[in-house]
Amino acid sequence: MRLRTPCPATPRAWTVELRSHSGELVLVCRQCPHGPRRVTAAAARSAALAHLAQHARADLRPLHLRICQCHERSCCWHPRHRGCAGPIRLLLARERGGRVWRLADACTACAAATAQAAVVPDTALAALPRLASSAARRRRRQPRGSGERTRVREMLGYLGVALPAGTSACARLLALQCALRMNAQAQVRLPAGLLRSLRLADSPASWRELERARWLRTTSSAANAVVIELLDVTLLSQAPARPDRMQAADWALRAGRPAQVGTAGSLPQLASAYLAAHSLPETGYGLCEFDRMRHDCGIPPTELHGLLDQLVGADLLTSWHVCPDSGDLHWTTGPLGAW
Structure with missing residues (x-):
């Protein structure tokens, strides 16, 4: 036996x-x-x-x-x-x-x-395998792991737990970009053009908010860029390969639609990116728990309904409704929603 x-x-x-x-x-x-x-x-x-x-x-x-x-x-x-x-x-x-x-x-x-x-966020930092021939070196790099939509969705969920509950939408957008763009030393350089796209170029309160939460530390600041160091070491051990994360960061920037949101503030940008990350790319249909979105985006309970109506008015959403039995939020993104 x-x-x-x-x-x-x-x-x-x-x-x-x-x-x-x-x-x-x-x-x-x-x-x-x-x-x-x-x-x-x-x-x-x-x-x-x-x-x-x-x-x-x-x-x-x-x-x-x-x-x-x-x-x-x-x-x-x-x-x-x-x-x-x-x-x-x-x-x-x-x-x-x-x-x-x-x-x-x-x-x-x-x-x-x-x-x-x-x-x-899954998969650890890993060095790319060495390619023997010059032809292989010229070969286009294939993305590893999940796509941009999934990376942004998982990172927003993680930040919803890792950041203090009262963190503002502006600071959450900044934290999302920093977490996705950091290098192997947990450092990230944010160009001034990127900060202007996020409407953060003239918003030092967001930096101070994350610094008070001990989530990041600003190492240098100049007219053309800001260099910071992330203090959340969990991100360093679990981040995907940086080229893929950079693509996800660019996708999140486009999904936030700062041009369409205009001067309405950072909360519509954050909500737009969140809904796009939870939508099907083929149909634009999305589904998530109503309370989960409110928690992950730090939205007060009394403001989420008005925020969704605001996104409908900006053509970022076609429709939305909350199921009274399950508490699930259903929506369909607007004509530009399939990123």
């Missing part, structure tokens, strides 16, 4: 908690042997994400060795659904108002059912 070799456990789930102790705020990791670490209130969110990213980088595994950690714990992190299904993704979840943060492998079905959570 042939004995079965036991398979090693793959506990790719890490949890950190922010606790008050003796009038101070401490970060407690349930997987680390050392004691709690003292943090300031302003840096608590960044410290939690950085600590989780360290665990993920130290335990890199091939996809076929990764399992749904939510299923291993009897799916206790979300309401009941039809069962585990889909590829394994890295899921960042927030609980108890940001006091508890969790990073874990989860299947697509469990990730979709988990509240206050977002999939970390």
Whole structure:
């Protein structure tokens, strides 16, 4: 009789908690042997994400060795659904108002059912294979992984969890461009023309807002460009290859339609990019949870209906409605919506 070799456990789930102790705020990791670490209130969110990213980088595994950690714990992190299904993704979840943060492998079905959570943009930075011949060097590079629409959709979902709830639409647009354009050193150079396209050239409040959230740091500023460093190390460990991310950043810029939105502000730009990223390119039809869009874009509950009507008036949407039973938002993009 042939004995079965036991398979090693793959506990790719890490949890950190922010606790008050003796009038101070401490970060407690349930997987680390050392004691709690003292943090300031302003840096608590960044410290939690950085600590989780360290665990993920130290335990890199091939996809076929990764399992749904939510299923291993009897799916206790979300309401009941039809069962585990889909590829394994890295899921960042927030609980108890940001006091508890969790990073874990989860299947697509469990990730979709988990509240206050977002999939970390997939695939790690990797060097391109060396091509032997000169003809191969001239060959056009093929995109890796998912397309621009999916990259923007996943990044907007991640930023909806990683950034503070009150982050403005202007700052979210800036964070989206920075996250997609950063290099292997977590640095990004934003030309003045790009900032003018985003209506951010004369908006230093957005930079200060992200700096106060400890999400980025401005290293140099000139008339023609701004150079910044991202402090969210989770993005560094999970970002796709930079050429593909740059294409996704350009797609997000076009999808925001700053020319059509005009002087209406950054919120219509952000909403337009979000709806385009969640729409089918063939038909322009889109579907998402009404509350999910409000959360990912940081839109107050009383403003989303008026914002959608504003997009219809600007011909960015043809129609929209909310299903009263499921709470799902359905829409169809305008004639220029199929990017």
